[in-house]
């Protein structure tokens with residue numbers, strides 16, 4: 001056994017014990033199969049099924065798993081799983097196998113039809129999003145979906161071109177990269193924003209206790225008012241180049257689409273990162289939230305619904321952090337006794353305003369290199 005293979009054995013096991021691989025070859029006659037066109041969210045899920053990021057799932061969920069996940073946050077076999085991974089269709093296909101295609105009509109995969117079932121959008125919204133309000137972007141998308149779910153295992157023979165090829169690491173690739181560096185305990189950090197000092201601090205506090213850090217920005221669909229992925233990726237590059245030790249950090253893209261399901265998505269994000277080889281996962285306040293649909297700590301409290309070690313990956317909970325002038329350091333309400341007036345705090349709106357005017361926020365708030373990337377992005381908008 002090679003050193004890397006031995007090192008890989010010390011990483012956390014994938015969810016369910018083994019990484020699923022649903023890539024394969026196109027069968028003969030694939031072009032004559034009935035075609036099902038996937039939405040961009042479903043395409044993200046398909047690609048994550050292919051790579052094993054959604055292990056142990058081998059395809060889109062059947063009714064038993066679906067009902068169990070919606071009601072209990074567990075698959076029918078009892079394994080933790082917090083969000084449906086389903087494919088919506090208008091009606092049952094006639095054949096046993098269908099072709100899965102993107103909007104352009106390219107056939108990417110086949111699905112072996114297991115069943116087609118009805119689902120209740122309001123129940124799914126209430127349970128998974130904790131609201132039936134269609135102003136919630138995840139709920140709105142659910143309500144727009146087709147009325148039935150098509151379930152079955154998939155075989156993917158054409159993966160989408162990654163938007164950021166240098167960041168395209170499948171779970172097997174991140175595991176290999178961790179093992180090669182001798183990392184055993186790795187903390188994953190999910191983000192869909194540029195990283196300013198506050199989140200740099202969280203990631204480094206977490207890194208102090210483990211071997212390596214996976215900065216894992218989500219690059220699938222986000223809301224239109226989120227910072228575009230290309231700009232964020234440039235921000236991560238300048239930040240990591242200037243301020244992180246290269247042998248302790250890996251930046252790689254997380255191809256998921258945002259669901260904005262807050263607490264349940266925090267658990268789902270953690271399970272996916274376990275498949276990528278992370279033993280720990282950072283959960284901040286209002287993780288994967290949107291608007292004020294979720295309480296500040298809901299995404300942390302939800303982990304109490306699982307037995308100790310049931311998820312295996314260890315969530316690490318963080319408070320908001322800030323630069324404190326009296327501490328002369330980054331701190332949080334947990335570690336700083338001083339008056340909030342001592343804290344360098346800027347609202348998101350204020351930061352956007354400054355950047356749009358070409359002004360650098362204080363260095364206690366944002367690294368100048370990161371701010372400069374954002375200023376450029378606003379200028380060319």
Ligand SMILES: [Zn+2]
Nearest residue numbers: 324327336338
């Ligand atoms: Zn202080």
